[in-house]
Amino acid sequence: MKLTPLQKRAERRARNQSHVDMNLVALIDIFTILIFFLLSSATGVEILPSHKAVKLPYSTAEAAPHETVVVTVSAEDILVDGRVVATVDEVMAAEGDLIAPLQAELERLRTQRKVIREENEAASRAVTVMGDRQIPYRLLRKVMYTAARADFTDVSFAVIRKYEAS
Template sequence: MAKLTPLQKRAARKARDHDMVDMNLVSLIDVFTILIFFLLSNATEVEILPASKAVRLPESVAETAPQATLVVTVSAEDIVVEGRRVAATPEALAQTEDLIAPLQAELQRLLAERQAVRAENDRKSVTLMADQELPYQLLRKVMVSCARAGLEDVRFAVRQKAVSS
């Protein structure tokens, strides 16, 4: 066996290493495992309702998680159903009757669209996201309009207050 010079050894080692690509998959698998664990742990968190900056929700110590329902947002300026403005709050508050007709019409339209999708035993529910400073007369008109539209279960959205121990 002939003795190779250091330059020949280096050239042989470079040719040998060039043919074989060594990839360490352990660290890549670790990264994907951590990513999957993170996504799964955050997917089971509490459902959060879309909040408007114009609405300051009251605080509560209730621990009931929100469910997927129709969302009616009542601010000092507007009454919004699922992101669509249906009435102005000052006009609704000024009217003498309890029924807000545009709100009732929009809720009935949305219920008709969702009728085919909803299961028969599912209750018709609505979640009210109302500013805490609004007068009760306005909330009463909104609740009457929801009831006349056929919604059986009216819920109020609140911010969860930290419970001191």
């Protein structure tokens, strides 16, 4: 039986056609989630992890925060990157300004961080203190003194930015 050119073309097309069905709804869902994730993580705002018991002071600071070791001072505890290292009562009762457990934890973190480039050395010596606005200055002085003794030379304070009407 002889096929017409139209029938030959239809047969060739049927032979070359693959039967793969693609569910575009699932792909659209995946891309939507991916775009949402990329947009939410691409914001230029740095958010420091916050302890619920710490009420930060207000400031008109202009400098944006950068990623550092975070020392949180609440009314009850002193935490380094979320780990409790000392209680405020013990620290306030102790003589002198050095907080030994805080110094040990900061030195441990300092030795863990490897600095590859020399220009990043200053950033590895940075610490951010998140102190409750009600903590006494004596406690804050002890934390700063201990951070300096642990070779953290760049001490920053976390604050809530207060916007002024212009």
